[in-house]
Amino acid sequence: MQISVVASGSNGNSCLIENKGTSLLIDAGKSCREIERRLNNLGTSLENVNAILLTHAHSDHIAGVDVISRRYNIPVYLSKDVYEQTNLNTKTKIFSKSFKINNLKIKPIQTSHDVPSTGFKINDFGIFTDTGIITKEIEKITPKLKGILLESNHDIDMLINGSYPAFLKQRILSDRGHLSNIHASELIEKQGKNLNFALLGHLSANNNTVRIVKHTFETIVKKKLNYNVLSREKESGVWDI
Ligand SMILES: [Zn+2]
Numbered sequence: 264m265q266i267s268v269v270a271s272g273s274n275g276n277s278c279l280i281e282n283k284g285t286s287l288l289i290d291a292g293k294s295c296r297e298i299e300r301r302l303n304n305l306g307t308s309l310e311n312v313n314a315i316l317l318t319h320a321h322s323d324h325i326a327g328v329d330v331i332s333r334r335y336n337i338p339v340y341l342s343k344d345v346y347e348q349t350n351l352n353t354k355t356k357i358f359s360k361s362f363k364i365n366n367l368k369i370k371p372i373q374t375s376h377d378v379p380s381t382g383f384k385i386n387d388f389g390i391f392t393d394t395g396i397i398t399k400e401i402e403k404i405t406p407k408l409k410g411i412l413l414e415s416n417h418d419i420d421m422l423i424n425g426s427y428p429a430f431l432k433q434r435i436l437s438d439r440g441h442l443s444n445i446h447a448s449e450l451i452e453k454q455g456k457n458l459n460f461a462l463l464g465h466l467s468a469n470n471n472t473v474r475i476v477k478h479t480f481e482t483i484v485k486k487k488l489n490y491n492v493l494s495r496e497k498e499s500g501v502w503d504i
């Protein structure tokens with residue numbers, strides 16, 4: 264199974280999973296044109312995508328979904344709670360528990376966010392972004408993963424001392440906000456015993472830097488592990504499981 268990251272950050276998210284002829288996009292939080300361009304850079308195209316899985320209805324995850332789904336006739340899979348937050352005008356499929364798309368076994372795992380939001384375990388890969396805390400379920404499933412894309416949104420000190428208004432700082436720091444660098448790295452150190460690689464993403468533009476993510480990760484995570492801090496500006500790939 265191959266993982267490529269089309270976009271990651273508070274300015275847009277999308278991740279491509281390919282396995283023996285089946286391709287999934289998790290989220291499409293950039294315009295159709297931008298996702299087309301980035302997939303082209305990765306050597307593929309929306310023509311090859313069989314399904315879009317949606318984590319939640321914030322625009323940095325959903326911006327291109329309607330257009331892409333209609334233009335390329337790709338069904339959108341999402342939970343009922345997420346569906347009710349969207350205005351999608353395309354073919355949707357509601358899931359409530361684990362399901363399969365060809366040879367991919369998909370387990371939805373709720374994250375802790377200010378709107379209904381889903382992470383996924385897809386075969387041996389996990390993707391968890393937009394979560395204020397590491398939930399019990401995320402903690403339990405991480406030892407089973409060989410690869411993970413995990414939110415590493417902010418440096419707590421940068422956020423507290425930064426220029427955001429108090430209510431926004433509170434929202435990001437809350438249990439239903441976004442995951443800090445420290446909490447992301449701690450999960451990987453404590454639970455990531457079978458991981459071959461970790462992708463740290465969904466970085467904040469104002470409250471984080473690649474350098475600080477790396478410093479925090481290398482301070483906390485003692486085991487040898489391939490890891491990558493995902494660019495907010497361009498696609499990156501490819502990781503093999
Ligand atoms: Zn987001």
Ligand SMILES: [Zn+2]
Nearest residue numbers: 319321376393
């Ligand atoms: Zn969100």
